[in-house]
Amino acid sequence: MIEVEDLSKHYGRTRAVDGLTFTAPSGRVTGFLGPNGAGKSTTMRMILGLDRPTGGRAAIDGLRYRDLPDPLRAVGALLDTDGIPPGMTAAGHLRWVAAAARLPDRRVDEVLGAVGLSGVAGKRVGGFSLGMRQRLGIATALLGDPGTLVLDEPVNGLDPEGVRWVRTLMRSLAAEGRTVLVSSHLMGEMAETADRVVVIGLGRLIADTTVADLVRKGAGGRVRVSGPRPGPLAAVLRDHGCTVETDAGDGTADLLVTGAEAAGVGELAARYGLVLHGLTTERPSLEDVFMELTGADADHVSAPVARTGGKR
Template structure:
């Protein structure tokens, strides 16, 4: 489990993280979301002891990172895939990490096989592509077989096959009862990967809840209705205060009813003898919910002519 408790980080006059508290529990993939400049990477760096908080703390299963005797056995992390010395081979890099934490050498081949780098294990990492570097970083995170894993933008540089692979890997790790905490700007991918979310903006907590709850909270309650009596249904529902919009596609005409759930619509239609062929709740997307709930936390917005920066870094940290 990861616990952030009243976490604050200042860089001069800039507050990157402000009184941030949240908990990441085992057995789930928890997504860490926020606009650029929200403080995600800074928070992760403080969790790993790479940056010192101005106040507050992060606990890793109840301990600070610096107090862990063999940290790689407790928490594995991918923060910067390019930090490896370019003249080291992938195997040598992992061997150095293993020796520093008393990890058996046989584990090196196991993680190289897991991330698909066995064939290039003897090559210098300076020649690796970003995708290969990401895989090596993930191998390093897995090396100590830790209970807790933290990934900062793990799908950067991966092709679609690689993205599917890392998604499947994170689900498997969570299913094994591990704590999995992952940040990403790819909201469509997070919708498929994360069951829980921690969402921040300008260094402060906006929401911590399930992905389903986050989307539902920000989405209109709308239902798509089809049937042979749409004009009558429109008149019937008009007096309820619901918003009713016309919709048409290859399947034919429909009504989109907002502000009234499918049960109430179905009951009203049945009570008035109106036949329905479709009654489908419409679920919003994670991207729509994210834009709605974090809009006030974005420092820069694009203008209508596209001349202003769109969601650029508000500080040097994201």
């Protein structure tokens, strides 16, 4: 379990992390989300003892990272892969880390196989693609068979097969009872992978909940309903305080209803003898809710591209 309590990090007058408190429980994948500049990487560095907090504390299984008796067996981390010397081979890098942590040499072959790099074990890291370097970084994190994983953007540079592999890996590690804290900008992937999400903006906590609860509470939930008599149905719904829009397409006209749950819409239709052909609840995506929560906290906001009016 990772526990962050009133954690702060100030750089002069800039508060990169500001009184942050959350828990990443064992047996769960916790997504760590926020716009650029939100303080995610700084928080992860403080959890791993790489940056000293201005205030508060971060603990892994009740201990600060520096107090763990065997840190590489307790925690595996991937923050970036820039520190891997390009002249070393994949196997050489892992053997160096294993020797430093007094880990058995057999773990090198095991993790290379686990991340799909056995075939390039003897190749120099400088010739690796970004995706291959990410796999090597994940192999390094797994080397000590740790109970806690801290992964910063682990799918960066991976192809679709690699992204699916990382998703399956993280969920399988959590299923074994391990703690997995992962940051990502891919909201769709986090919706598929994470059990819980911690959302921060400008270094402060915005949300700490399950993915399902966060999406359920997000604005924009509506009911899509179709039937042979959309006009009378729309009138009934409006009379009962609902907002109704028409979504026409493929020769049909569905009604988009806000202000009522699907069960309520169905009961109203039955009360007035109106036949329904379809009735579904449409929830906002995790990306929709994320943008709603963090839009004001982004360190930059994109503007529409201006047109020059000239011909190309």
